[in-house]
Amino acid sequence: MAQQELGQWRDLAQLREEIDQLDQQLQTLLNQRAQCAQQVAQVKTATEGEDTQFYRPEREAQVLRRIMERNTGPLSNEEMARLFREVMSACLALERPIKVAYLGPEGTFTQQAALKHFGHSAICLPMAAIDEVFREVEAGSVDYGVVPIENSTEGVISHTLDSFMDSGLQISGEVVLRIHQHLLLGENTRPDKISTIYSHASSLAQCRKWIDAHYPGVERVPMPSNAEAARKVCGEWHSAAIAGDMAAQLYGLKKHAENIEDTPDNATRFLIIGRHTTPASGEDKTSLMLSMRNQPGALYQLLEVFNRHQVDMTRIESRPSRSGAWNYVFFIDCTGHQQEPRIQTMLAELGERAAEMKVLGSYPKGVL
Structure with missing residues (x-):
């Protein structure tokens, strides 16, 4: 192995060791935060009794805003807030699952x-x-x-x-x-054989232009929800659903076309x-x-x-x-x-x- 490659491997090993040390510090601090949350629950229960409100929307909003304000990157503000959102959720569950x-x-x-x-x-x-x-x-x-x-x-x-x-x-x-909408197919359906598209009425409307361009003659059937549409096509032939990532993963459907909503900033x-x-x-x-x-x-x-x-x-x-x-x-x-x-x-x-x-x-x- 060349001297330069050996040096790079040593640098990589050193960086990995540093990451391991940081992980250990994070784990220690997270458990300390969880212990504080448990103590907060004890104080609240002692002072407020059965009517204790463990979840405080205004308090969590203030904490998340401060996290985003003091963030220096390279993680984005939203990504950092999402990480802390999960930390706060886990700590709240120790007080009382919501x-x-x-x-x-x-x-x-x-x-x-x-x-x-x-x-x-x-x-x-x-x-x-x-x-x-x-x-x-x-x-x-x-x-x-x-x-x-x-x-x-x-x-x-x-x-x-x-x-x-x-x-x-x-x-x-x-x-x-x-909101990102996808055209989802089950294992029994070929894209060129689709005769029916299921989705919630709102989602069908959000993707109207795309459907008109790609499947103009296909029947569009409104469903109570996108998830219900995804579940329906699992066992059917020649049908597709319009739904999001969570429904696709839950029901094991393939994304034939992604982000088919007509408006890019659909929310x-x-x-x-x-x-x-x-x-x-x-x-x-x-x-x-x-x-x-x-x-x-x-x-x-x-x-x-x-x-x-x-x-x-x-x-x-x-x-x-x-x-x-x-x-x-x-x-x-x-x-x-x-x-x-x-x-x-x-x-x-x-x-x-x-x-x-x-x-x-x-x-x-x-x-x-």
């Missing part, structure tokens, strides 16, 4: 969003419908629920908005998930729902449900309040009200927390002008 209901079945984008927000140490339970997620949280069977609220391409998820009308649950967080926003209000984290949103009196200029009077108080409205949607025909309920997201004086003043004025107002929750802006 139970989370999500729109199932297994392999949906909603499950992916739940894992992104709570980490893989959370106990995630699939539900068949959005209203079932709400019921499980309301009943106390789970700590939190994860439901989709809007897609950047196809707009609002009306079932989620409608569920808030009859629910007393609070929004405690949000998570935005970049879906999900809400975290729970039974408790969330204190301010420093960078928050507030969501409201408002019904206005049926009179001229009602919507202008509503929007004028936000403008005068210099509060940024990030989203507004309307849904038919259940109180009567041609009456509407407005769902609004704005920046700020309901504990802030200016938001309190604005809410008080909105309450005077609206026929009905409900604060759906103040919560940290999505970090990951």
Whole structure:
């Protein structure tokens, strides 16, 4: 072996030894952090009793923001935050495993969003419908629920908005998930023999142009979820599913075409729902449900309040009200927390002008 190659092998061995030492230090520090988490649980239980809240959304958002602010690389801010997200999830599980209901079945984008927000140490339970997620949280069977609220391409998820009308649950967080859609095939199907494509109606719409270009004559069949579509094609001939990576791995399907969504920045926003209000984290949103009196200029009077108080409205949607025909309920997201004086003043004025107002929750802006 040449002298230069021998030197390189020695350098490599030295680097590996350094990595081993760093791994040992990391392992020691991680266990020390876990011990602190257990002590926190003991203190909380002693002072708060049975109503102890082990998971604090505002606290975790603050920690993740600080991690991203002080990160120096070469790992990206988001990658570093994801690593700490899993550390925090594992430590929280030592205090008490958190139970989370999500729109199932297994392999949906909603499950992916739940894992992104709570980490893989959370106990995630699939539900068949959005209203079932709400019921499980309301009943106390789970700590939190994860439901989709809007897609950047196809707009609002009306079932989620409608569920808030009859629910007393609070929004405690949000998570935005970049959506990549793939055409998935089972082992019994050849690409040139596809006669049916299954997927959720929203996903079929997100990939409409791609399907028109590549499979214009193929039947498109809406399914309750992408994961259900993936499961269906496992045992069928001449069919395909449009779904994401998690569904492909779960059901052992082959990606015939990747990233077939028509819009490159296609993303879906999900809400975290729970039974408790969330204190301010420093960078928050507030969501409201408002019904206005049926009179001229009602919507202008509503929007004028936000403008005068210099509060940024990030989203507004309307849904038919259940109180009567041609009456509407407005769902609004704005920046700020309901504990802030200016938001309190604005809410008080909105309450005077609206026929009905409900604060759906103040919560940290999505970090990951």
